[in-house]
Amino acid sequence: MTEEEAKAEREEAERLIAQINHLKGQIERALIENRNLQNELVTLVENVYELAQRTAAMDVEVNQSMAYVQKRVKEVDISTSELFALIDDLTNSYFAFKNLSTATKNVTQFTDEYFTKFKFYHELRRISLGYVVGLDAHICSDETMRKKVESIYLQNTEYWLAYASMAVMLWANNEEEAAKRAMTKALSKDYFSSALYFLLVNLRFTRVDAAKKWYLCYLDRVDMENLGDEWQYLLQAYLSGVFGVDKEFHHLIHQCFTDLLTQMESMHPQYGNRVIDKTMVYSNSYIHVTDYEFETLRRHCTEYEELKNLLSQAEKNEVLAMHFRKVWEDRTKPESDLFQRIENILYNLINAYDKEEFKVIKNRRYNEMIITAKGDLNRAQQFFNIEYPVEKMTRSLDNLLFQWAFEENDDRVDISVKKFAISYLKKWIIKGFMQYGETYRREEKEKYEISIDGWLGACDENSYEDTKNELENYYNNNRILDTLKDKFVLIFIGMIFSALVVLAITMFHFNKIPLVIGILLGVVGGFLLWRRIVDMQSILRAKRENGCLLLKTALDELKEWRKLYKAEDAKNSDLVQVFENIES
Template identity: 25%
Template sequence: MSTTERIIQVADLTLITRSLASINRDIESVSSQVSVVGNELTNTRSELARLEEAFMRFVEADLKAKELALAETRQVKVRQALETTYGYYAEVRRQATGILQAADLSVVRGETMKSATEELMLQAPRYWLAPALVALAAWLNDQEDLARRALAEALRRDDEKTSLLFALVCRRAGRIDACRTWLERYFGMQNPASLDRQTVVLVDALASSVFGGEVRMHCTRQVEQWVDELSEAAGFVETQRGQWEAGLRGKLRETDHAGRYSHLSRFSPTWERLNQSLNDAGLHKDVLEHFRGIFEGSLEVARSVEAAVDGLLDKLVSRFDDEELPLRREDHLNQLIINHSGDRPAAERKHALETAALEEKVSFTQLLTNAAMNPELSHATRATQRYAIALSRAWVRNAHDDLTASFRNQVPTDIEFAIEGWQGTTRHGDNEAPLLAALGQHLDQERDNTLATLKLGFKHYAALTVGVLAVLFAFSAGWFALLVAALAIGWFFKAKSDVTKTKAKVIEAAAKKKEQCSAALKAALAEVVEWRRDLAARDAFASHVGHLLDSISPEQYTSSTHDKSRRVMTQAA
């Protein structure tokens, strides 16, 4: 026996054995930690995705909160500017009907009215209403020379408003001839393609029967001439459709339906279009309710002509001063931002649809659209809304039909899904089986691809080879070769065991993922069915709008004893 063999036999290999066991435990610990790190990495990615979504929601909410606060601050500043710059107008405006009512009751001396109006003239050196009130007070006091001079100044400052003001005053006083003269003067200055916003006051008077008999027929004939003149322009019908389409779109609500369709909003790239289609179809119900609110029920009738005219005078002198218009537009935009809880883009889209009601000059047909669809901005009464819709009935119907067709054409035919890298489509949510099969195949392929990467590499087989060779040479090379063989072979089988365990975990995780993804797909398909049902229910209101418009009798709301005006209005409608 050689010296080397005797040394190996008597050597204490306990330390080596313990070292190998310790290395084995360390390898197991490292493998376990690697698996834990892999799982934590997957969870971290999911958490990061949720965190990103939550962060984006936070940023959006923060932007809205800032826009809301800015809008509220701007609104206060705008209204302060209105009060500071034009606040003295309010005092002048309050005097308008006050003078007439005081004259009715004979409780104020003529000298008092004269001094009060002359003081207003000093306070408002550029305002058209101040000399108009001086003229009115002088007229009531039979001071003809003063009345003429003051009237000339009022006409110089604003001929149209002054003419309309005195037409209403004369109607209130029962001076029909003078009323007709002032109206003729007013009509003579009008271009139906570019009317001032206060013309809605005249339409209010016509629709509310403030002008009776011959004066009413005169106004009706003038409206007839405006329609005829506008209808001769090229593209008139298309223009009316466009105006009314914009007016109808002003009732469109921008609602996020993600809360009701949580799976579709999460897993469908088509969701934005699906959400928009619901909002588009919802317009029909809102338009129907708007029209019903106009035509159903009785109108509030003023107790007397004087009261009716006083209401029109208040509106004329307080709502239509063009100097204030830029600030009024800014105030309206700020109010829309507040109404939309700080969503400035949505508010700006709404403002763009309503901006026609805040234009300084509009065509007669645009004025009708503004009155019908935006009475708050155009300051139209419900009687005027009825009149406007009845006169424009055919244009409204055509515009609504165009909108309905456009909305239906924009409804997505195919609804896409994107779940964990897999993509699929459906139309009505009735192809669940093939979609589930395709999703399962995709996930299985993903699992198999992952499993294919979990295998022993060249280094492992090289270590095994080294280990076997070390065993063969152990008897000649000594205990060191045996140690190398033990380490190499042990590492190989440990790595093989780790691969087997990792594959089992991958298979388990893939099965769980497949179950979750399949459940998500089923829920999304169920929501597709519900979405189609919801869309159809909303779209059904389109026919109700058409029936309501068809039931409107133009003669009922544009009545006149003049045959020709009845015929023309019926044709326009």
């Protein structure tokens, strides 16, 4: 064998070996792919099994969902009026919540404004009282106090207390001319508050003769038919006995108040009736909204607001009784020390709101009333107009007595003044509250109108069976009308009518396509109309059952309302009893 042949055989052998190796590789790859295919087949079989299980579960879920949807559709079909009523309630709740939110924000805003804008007022009050009674002697020197007051004094503020305090400081330092100028300035800003302030300061330092002179200055300028708010501090001083340091002075004050009360009753013979009327107005407008809600009555009683208002009116008996009982049972004893009593009156006088302050306080109070009235702007405005009349009220003693007796803000009227006013007016207040009870009782009805699905009937809480029969007769008499009013019935009738129109046209202009369309439209419309009429029977039956259930629930709620109302109404006698137990 030649070398070339040997070389050719080697090359052929190498080629064959390479082919064999290539085939082995292909076989191995085929085996691997086969194993992968087997694994994929097993996975696919498992996936198909899992898919079958999930499909079954989905079928159950879909069926349940469809059943729920069908139920909800039927409910809406039965009670669309309830749906609209709920939408209205949601709208009203939204606006009430919006009013509450705005009022809450405004209360915070006006509170911040009060303590920011009138910050120096509060500081001046502390300094003034501290200087007179020596309360702040351990905190700062007289000189420091004087510098702070002087800085406010030199700003030409409109606040009378700055000038009155400066006058006292200058007087204490024997700067007579400067003290007179400051005193004159104080009197020009607020004559009556300044005069009373100087009266009390002189009493505090046992300068009785000077105090008498200031009292006479006060009486010389005051109009008894148009008194100021500061009159209550003079009454507080008299009631606390601070004028007892001098018998003549005490007798003078006593005679003044006695003559004023006698004059008031002689000049206003109908004063008692006015107090009765004012008590009635106050009670009716007093802000209180019951926490009780009766959902079914709210949606189906046309007089629900009257029911709720009547219960709120009756609940006021307990609220007002608690308020006046708390006032009268207040056991705060007057200070045994004469100087301490004078200081307490000075404190009240100094802390009385200035005109600009009072504007902010009124704005804050109005928003607090909105919150109390649960967003009812009309109710809040009514009570606000009573507490802060738009028209300037003549501030005669008769009006002030009523204002003091019914003042809710303890910061504005001292408890001794409140008690005096209440004890003096109690015989008329009793009649006013008794008439208040009689007034709202006349608004109670034996029967109230209930409206369900267009039916309207007057019924009481014990007339369920008779009312139920009326309601069922209403449903039975309106079955055909309710069926014809159904939108699907109207659509299917429209389909049948359209089919008749198409067929009528083909009678004159024959065409196969419109003929087929008309026949199919008529057949489908007729079939769907028949099915809908069948469905409407069950819908109307469910509607009747739902209506009867609503009627029963409404009457049960009416019974509960009546029970609550009677219980609260009985407390009117407790309110009257509070005043009957008061000693004149």
